[in-house]
Amino acid sequence: MNPGGAVIGLLGPTGVGKTSVGVELAGRLRARVISCDSMQLYRGFPILTNQPTPEERAAVTHELVGIVEPGGCFSAAQYAAVARPLIDEDLARWGWALVVGGTGLYFRAAVAPLDMAPAVDPEVRRRLEQRAVQQGAAALYAELSRLDPEAAAAIGPHNTRRLVRALEVVVSGGTAWSGRGDLWEPAYRHPTLTVGLTLEREELYRRIDARTPGIIVGGAEEVRRHLEGLTSEESAEEREAPRAGIESAIGYREIRRYVDGRQGFDETVTQVAAATRRYARRQLTWLRKLGDAVIIDVHDRAPGEVADQILALALSGEHTKEPRQG
């Protein structure tokens, strides 16, 4: 028994059924779901980003879903800033906090005491991105090698996105980018039970492939509506700019090509399904690396049954990690 309760983190690849298990579990805990999904955060794309259905949201309160305007751009640190108070509040009020979602970094940001580098003037980033286009990633790499060799070595010469981030921090703050190791430390802000839902790879892929056509159909409507709200310049710009915010959602670019008449439906389905499978694979990599997660295979199991199992686990406290325990 764990009288203090705990944070329950429910993770897993897209398509395993985190949402339905989360709803069942929230019902049993008489708590709400704190979503941990970098794309469901955005408003206006419930189908594209696979948000919980209106029925699910009516049954259980879901926090941090559809709260960001699609023009905006969220971050792991911003997520931590909004998710942590919710977690703390639930823990104090109900003894439990339920965090459900597939974004590994956001999960760590919410649940672990991560030492996040500060935000910087967006203008600095803009300039670095521009420089990357003009001079290539190699130029950024060379500069980072000078300013923070360890960071450069870790990031490599081709990863423009992360080179930009590291450089903007080093250049504007004077602080090093490298040197932190707490991302993978088994450290938590509260007692935490991490559960990873999985499925045999083939079955997971079958589910993803089966649901994709519907996502394209529904997502196309959402993308159309979104584009209608843009001026033609904005719309053209969006096609060229580096992916950010909702545009970095799997399927957004592909669906945009489909909506613009530049590619067919079947081709779009194939691309999006493949991208989703790859994403699921990366999520599984996170889960493996996380190490602390109790893995539950949900094959042939009803969400309620899985929720019961997780509840029992939570009540036993057996796999619940103390904040500084290994």
Add this chain to the structure above:
RNA sequence: GGGGGGGUGCCCGAGUGGCCAAAGGGAGCAGACUGUAAAUCUGUCGGCGCAGCCUACGGAGGUUCAAAUCCUCCCCCCCCCA
């Protein structure tokens, strides 16, 4: 029936005598990841008892020291004429 084009590794596709287990892309697999993370990047990618060997470029023969590449016959696909 006549003329033309083509069949390459899981898929698409380059390769026209040796430097070819075969460019490139996709898929698949593994990994990295600290204010863009559903992003971005890396590695791997025929098999094996792996400094070598085996199997492989539609099939069967042949030419050659050497063939995915040349010749013969056969099978299949596409286009045009009939």
